[in-house]
Amino acid sequence: MGGQEVRAVYGPVPSWRLGLSLGVDLLLPPKTCTFNCVYCQLGRTARGVQGPWEVEDYVKPEELRAELAKVDREVLNSVDWVTISGTGEPTLNPELSGAVKAIREVVGDKRLAVLTNSSLLHLEEVRRALDPVDLVVAKLDAASNHTFTLVNRPIISLGVERVVEGIRSLVHERGYGVAAQVMLLEDVNDGEEHLRALAERLRSLDIGLAYLSIPSRPPSESHVKPPPSYKVDLAKRVFEEAGVKVKAFTEPAEMKSRTGLDEERALELIRRRPCRALDLVLCTGASEKEVIEVLERLVKKGLAAKKVYRGITFYEAAKH
Numbered sequence: 001m002g003g004q005e006v007r008a009v010y011g012p013v014p015s016w017r018l019g020l021s022l023g024v025d026l027l028l029p030p031k032t033c034t035f036n037c038v039y040c041q042l043g044r045t046a047r048g049v050q051g052p053w054e055v056e057d058y059v060k061p062e063e064l065r066a067e068l069a070k071v072d073r074e075v076l077n078s079v080d081w082v083t084i085s086g087t088g089e090p091t092l093n094p095e096l097s098g099a100v101k102a103i104r105e106v107v108g109d110k111r112l113a114v115l116t117n118s119s120l121l122h123l124e125e126v127r128r129a130l131d132p133v134d135l136v137v138a139k140l141d142a143a144s145n146h147t148f149t150l151v152n153r154p155i156i157s158l159g160v161e162r163v164v165e166g167i168r169s170l171v172h173e174r175g176y177g178v179a180a181q182v183m184l185l186e187d188v189n190d191g192e193e194h195l196r197a198l199a200e201r202l203r204s205l206d207i208g209l210a211y212l213s214i215p216s217r218p219p220s221e222s223h224v225k226p227p228p229s230y231k232v233d234l235a236k237r238v239f240e241e242a243g244v245k246v247k248a249f250t251e252p253a254e255m256k257s258r259t260g261l262d263e264e265r266a267l268e269l270i271r272r273r274p275c276r277a278l279d280l281v282l283c284t285g286a287s288e289k290e291v292i293e294v295l296e297r298l299v300k301k302g303l304a305a306k307k308v309y310r311g312i313t314f315y316e317a318a319k320h
């Protein structure tokens with residue numbers, strides 16, 4: 001990473017799902033994942049693995065404790081959520097239980113969420129490790145193995161039934177605090193028949209809320225497109241008819257935190273997801289002019305690169 005230290009704690013970032021959120025990355029770049037989703041905003045999976053037993057580089061609980069302890073209390077108080085996510089599938093951290101406990105210890109009663117691809121929820125130790133978390137946002141993009149293969153391109157050897165059973169066990173054991181996240185892709189998983197099958201899965205899982213996303217940042221594969229808005233409306237209707245409440249993607253509201261912006265902070269943010277200049281304006285309270293100057297300096301130094309997706313310029317960390 002160009003000799004620069006990569007931090008596990010980043011943000012706060014405005015999240016359309018959760019409001020203002022402080023991110024905690026349990027793995028660090030390059031991306032380590034059990035999936036290789038066609039829409040992934042982190043590019044193709046650099047380290048594809050079957051489970052935590054294959055992961056060597058990860059953030060240790062004591063490192064998380066030390067980093068979180070350095071976060072300004074005012075910043076921590078200002079965020080709505082602390083969110084465990086980052087560069088890959090967070091439940092792959094081999095010391096997941098210790099990591100989650102360490103985070104809980106430092107953030108106190110601040111609401112804690114995890115964004116997971118659900119591929120390891122069939123493992124009891126993973127579900128137990130998530131006990132201290134208030135909200136598990138579990139990915140389910142496909143109702144059939146065919147669509148699962150097209151969308152998520154699993155590296156881990158498992159089918160969609162196993163994923164669904166993992167989510168079912170989690171909902172059953174927790175009884176609260178589980179939401180689904182579904183990414184809709186044009187002509188891949190947005191057909192009415194598939195949406196009805198997915199809605200039926202969610203209904204049978206007794207999941208009360210589904211976050212419906214569309215690709216809004218440069219995806220791993222250039223053919224990936226967001227569905228037209230009438231398909232998103234159709235998905236909402238189909239899910240709601242099945243008794244699943246839906247929150248669909250909207251631009252995050254303006255939630256300027258007062259953290260300011262320098263090159264290091266900008267780099268931490270664009271390492272986790274490609275950002276528009278506007279995203280950093282919203283995150284930091286810096287002016288658009290200041291943000292663009294910082295980002296362009298990173299580009300000049302070879303630490304960042306620009307990418308245009310659907311006519312919008314994004315900045316992402318350079319891949320060395």
Ligand code: SF4
Pocket residue numbers: 031033034035036037039040041042045087088089117
């Ligand atoms: S979108 Fe999430 S689950 Fe899919 S490849 Fe990227 S990090 Fe992994």
